Amino acid sequence: MRALFLRDLRLALRLGGGAGLSLSFFFIVAAVIGFSVEPDPKLLAQVGPGAVLIATALAALISLDRLFQADFEDGSLEQIALGPAPLEAAVLSKAAAHWATTGLPATLCAPLLAQMFQVPDAATLTLTLALAVGAPALSLTGAVGAALTLGVRRGGLLLSVIVAPMFSPTLILGAVAARAAALQLDPSSALLLLAAITIGALAIAPFAAAAALRINVN
Amino acid sequence: MAQNSTADDGSARPSIWRFANPHEFMRLTGRLLPWITPLAIVTLVVGLLWALLAELPPHPQGERVRIMFIHVPAAMMGINIYAMMIVASLIGLIRRHPVSHLAAKAAAPIGAVYMLAALVSGAFWGAPTWGAWWDFGDARLMAALILFFFYLGYIALWNAIEDPTSASELAAVLCLFGSIFAFLARYVSAFWNTLHQKTSLSAIDGKELVDDAIFVPLMVLFVANYLVFFVLLMISMRTEIRARRVQALRVAEG
Numbered sequence: 001m002r003a004l005f006l007r008d009l010r011l012a013l014r015l016g017g018g019a020g021l022s023l024s025f026f027f028i029v030a031a032v033i034g035f036s037v038e039p040d041p042k043l044l045a046q047v048g049p050g051a052v053l054i055a056t057a058l059a060a061l062i063s064l065d066r067l068f069q070a071d072f073e074d075g076s077l078e079q080i081a082l083g084p085a086p087l088e089a090a091v092l093s094k095a096a097a098h099w100a101t102t103g104l105p106a107t108l109c110a111p112l113l114a115q116m117f118q119v120p121d122a123a124t125l126t127l128t129l130a131l132a133v134g135a136p137a138l139s140l141t142g143a144v145g146a147a148l149t150l151g152v153r154r155g156g157l158l159l160s161v162i163v164a165p166m167f168s169p170t171l172i173l174g175a176v177a178a179r180a181a182a183l184q185l186d187p188s189s190a191l192l193l194l195a196a197i198t199i200g201a202l203a204i205a206p207f208a209a210a211a212a213l214r215i216n217v218n
Numbered sequence: 219m220a221q222n223s224t225a226d227d228g229s230a231r232p233s234i235w236r237f238a239n240p241h242e243f244m245r246l247t248g249r250l251l252p253w254i255t256p257l258a259i260v261t262l263v264v265g266l267l268w269a270l271l272a273e274l275p276p277h278p279q280g281e282r283v284r285i286m287f288i289h290v291p292a293a294m295m296g297i298n299i300y301a302m303m304i305v306a307s308l309i310g311l312i313r314r315h316p317v318s319h320l321a322a323k324a325a326a327p328i329g330a331v332y333m334l335a336a337l338v339s340g341a342f343w344g345a346p347t348w349g350a351w352w353d354f355g356d357a358r359l360m361a362a363l364i365l366f367f368f369y370l371g372y373i374a375l376w377n378a379i380e381d382p383t384s385a386s387e388l389a390a391v392l393c394l395f396g397s398i399f400a401f402l403a404r405y406v407s408a409f410w411n412t413l414h415q416k417t418s419l420s421a422i423d424g425k426e427l428v429d430d431a432i433f434v435p436l437m438v439l440f441v442a443n444y445l446v447f448f449v450l451l452m453i454s455m456r457t458e459i460r461a462r463r464v465q466a467l468r469v470a471e472g
Contacts, residue, residue, distance in 0.1 A: 148391060148392050149378070151379055151384065158378050161367070162392065165368055165396070165399065166395075168364055169406040172403075193406065197402065204398065212391050215388055216388070
């Protein structure tokens with residue numbers, strides 16, 4: 001399981017289109033949102049947290065369709081399924097590798113982007129915390145979507161349609177937390193709920209994704 | 219879940235659940251439909267005419283209240299059909315019950331249309347009363363929209379996968395896993411609402427002005443919509459079973 005995690009991590013880092021590319025994508029999306037709204041500091045500060053959340057979600061979404069696809073095509077997914085580790089654990093380590101190459105860099109760069117949008121410091125801190133506890137849920141639920149659409153040729157669009165509604169609770173709560181902090185209210189309940197979604201997804205998503213993988217591999 | 223052994227071609231297999239057998243299902247629904255179809259049409263026509271012509275008690279919204287007779291049953295059906303799909307998917311996965319999967323598949327487009335009807339009629343109701351067609355701050359609207367997206371994703375997944383057995387099982391996994399997020403979206407956006415107090419919305423809620431003049435036709439329409447859903451579901455399932463039989467015959471002939 002650890003070997004699989006490290007392998008996926010190395011693959012993502014070395015092959016073109018890994019963490020670096022997804023991080024650039026994250027920046028570009030946020031920047032494009034910045035270009036497309038009126039450059040009014042007040043408005044930018046309000047839009048900023050949303051822009052960072054959308055960029056994180058899209059960066060996660062865009063790299064999901066390769067999560068199982070390459071291993072499915074060259075047969076290594078079957079080997080993993082036959083191997084000693086349960087398929088659920090394989091899903092978990094793959095989702096972890098996905099998070100480490102999309103969600104984690106996005107979380108680390110969120111303060112920088114938020115500052116570019118002139119988001120107040122309190123809201124920046126809360127937004128970063130929200131991404132830290134919330135972003136793993138994106139990779140986990142995304143893994144279910146990727147497993148479901150594995151057998152579909154050019155399933156990227158279908159994957160997005162399936163996964164985007166599942167992202168919405170995380171995005172809503174992230175926005176609630178950031179806005180609460182901007183209004184100098186206590187954002188902790190939204191942050192706790194975000195963590196709850198991540199923990200819940202951690203408990204359920206590997207089983208759902210593994211069930212879908214078994215249907216597809218057979 | 220490992221073996222895909224379920225036969226979809228209607229071959230008679232011994233089962234505790236009699237209607238797992240498509241033959242049995244076809245026989246029963248073939249007898250029921252000629253009776254229930256006219257009943258559904260009559261209740262629907264009576265309910266709609268009643269809703270349109272009934273003398274309503276004076277209300278600040280005037281005649282616009284009548285939108286409720288479309289909006290409330292449609293929203294209720296949209297939510298309940300998803301609940302029915304969850305149950306059908308669960309039975310389908312656990313008992314490897316092809317007719318149950320078919321029920322979930324056939325219900326999805328009907329539920330999506332009901333949900334769309336609820337969203338559109340809600341917008342037409344909201345525009346004059348709230349002054350806005352849509353409100354991102356309202357929990358119910360958000361939940362309804364997300365549920366509608368789930369319907370679309372579910373239908374798209376069914377259509378994208380060629381093998382009917384794996385399509386049915388994958389769609390069932392999506393339905394069950396997605397249902398968690400559909401509920402989450404409902405309560406998470408309710409949480410959002412606590413920041414923006416909008417108690418004024420609940421005053422327009424149908425349940426708080428239950429005058430008999432409204433309540434009775436509304437109930438007739440509830441029953442009518444359930445009957446219509448049942449008829450549409452049965453017709454759609456029967457069509458699907460027949461289509462698969464034709465397919466099986468074609469394959470058998472080579």
